[in-house]
Each structure stands twice: as C-alpha cells, then as structure tokens.
Amino acid sequence: MKRLTGKQLAELLGVSPSTVSNVLNGRYDRVSDATKKRVWDAVEEHGITHLRDRDQRKIREKRSLVFIALSDHANEWFLGNLQGIADVCRKRNYILSQVLFPVWDPDYFRFVLSTLDFCGALVISTMNHPITDLLKTFRVPYVMIDSYDDDTKYNTVH
Known part of the structure; x- marks a missing residue:
C-alpha cells in the first residue's frame, strides 16, 4: 500500500497542504480546534504512521x-x-x-x-x-x- 502524503491528506480533508503541515508540526495557533481534530483523526483512521511518528519524535525530543x-x-x-x-x-x-x-x-x-x-x-x-x-x-x-x-x-x- 502506498503511503499517503501530507498533500494527499489535505486533498482528502478539503484543506490546504499548509493547514496539514501546521497541525503536524504543532503550529496550532494557525488552525481551528475542529480542523486540528479532523487532521489528527484522519492520520489515525488511515494509519498514516509516518506522519504520526514524526509527531511522536518531536515530543520525545x-x-x-x-x-x-x-x-x-x-x-x-x-x-x-x-x-x-x-x-x-x-x-x-x-x-x-x-x-x-x-x-x-x-x-x-x-x-x-x-x-x-x-x-x-x-x-x-x-x-x-x-x-x-x-x-x-x-x-x-x-x-x-x-x-x-x-x-x-x-x-x-x-
């Protein structure tokens, strides 16, 4: 199965790639709470572990x-x-x-x-x-x- 990119996730959710990037990189002040939730829910739903793992790595650092x-x-x-x-x-x-x-x-x-x-x-x-x-x-x-x-x-x- 081909990995979903941030751009593809943005298209799927009907948001801009920069919105997905802002959420995944913790720039939450630029995105509404509802959109943050939609992005993270989609990351979990689609098993996009490479995007989720990047977030976890940031937390560990x-x-x-x-x-x-x-x-x-x-x-x-x-x-x-x-x-x-x-x-x-x-x-x-x-x-x-x-x-x-x-x-x-x-x-x-x-x-x-x-x-x-x-x-x-x-x-x-x-x-x-x-x-x-x-x-x-x-x-x-x-x-x-x-x-x-x-x-x-x-x-x-x-």
Missing part, C-alpha cells in the same frame, strides 16, 4: 513539561508536592513551567497551548474538566494529579 493547576486546587498538598515534582524534573534535565489559572478561560488556555513548546502536562483538576478536551485536541500527553475515577481513560496519580 522536547525537554520541557508544563505543570497546570486551576486555582481552586492550589492547596497545601499541591504546594508540598510541587517541590518534589520540580526536583525530579531538574534531576532528569526537564524544564518545568508552572501555569496557574485563577479562573478557567478556555481562550487563554488555547493561547498557552499554542505558544509554549512542551512535551507533556501534569494537571491538577477534576476529571471531567474541559481542560482535558483541549489537551486532547492539542495532542498533549498529560497526567491528572490527585484525581481518580474507575471509568476513566486518563492517566492519573492519586
């Missing part, structure tokens, strides 16, 4: 994590564990950026995701918070901290 907390979860437990998380990141040569959201603002969060260049996120929030949908849309690997649900498909630490 990055050495920066983002730690996200919503203000209603910033308590003593959170502050006590943040030092331990920072120590582990430093020992493994990761840069830890901390982002605190005093009020949930999806537009600002989209801006943060499209601006920062990081390989994953540690999130303190409730399981069904809209933050998880945006992380999935931007294809950010994440772990929910201090959250637990038997039916979840998320990675969690409790």
Whole structure:
C-alpha cells in the first residue's frame, strides 16, 4: 500500500497542504480546534504512521513539561508536592513551567497551548474538566494529579 502524503491528506480533508503541515508540526495557533481534530483523526483512521511518528519524535525530543493547576486546587498538598515534582524534573534535565489559572478561560488556555513548546502536562483538576478536551485536541500527553475515577481513560496519580 502506498503511503499517503501530507498533500494527499489535505486533498482528502478539503484543506490546504499548509493547514496539514501546521497541525503536524504543532503550529496550532494557525488552525481551528475542529480542523486540528479532523487532521489528527484522519492520520489515525488511515494509519498514516509516518506522519504520526514524526509527531511522536518531536515530543520525545522536547525537554520541557508544563505543570497546570486551576486555582481552586492550589492547596497545601499541591504546594508540598510541587517541590518534589520540580526536583525530579531538574534531576532528569526537564524544564518545568508552572501555569496557574485563577479562573478557567478556555481562550487563554488555547493561547498557552499554542505558544509554549512542551512535551507533556501534569494537571491538577477534576476529571471531567474541559481542560482535558483541549489537551486532547492539542495532542498533549498529560497526567491528572490527585484525581481518580474507575471509568476513566486518563492517566492519573492519586
């Protein structure tokens, strides 16, 4: 079977090749959330592993994590564990950026995701918070901290 190119994927989806390129190269600020989802869904649906693998390689090469907390979860437990998380990141040569959201603002969060260049996120929030949908849309690997649900498909630490 012949491998589908980025240009062919663009034709299939009815978008420009530059749109597909922007999505595959993480330039998410130039593409709507719906289009990002369509492109990544098509990559998965058509088994376009060479395009998906390129994305995974970019993630592996990055050495920066983002730690996200919503203000209603910033308590003593959170502050006590943040030092331990920072120590582990430093020992493994990761840069830890901390982002605190005093009020949930999806537009600002989209801006943060499209601006920062990081390989994953540690999130303190409730399981069904809209933050998880945006992380999935931007294809950010994440772990929910201090959250637990038997039916979840998320990675969690409790």
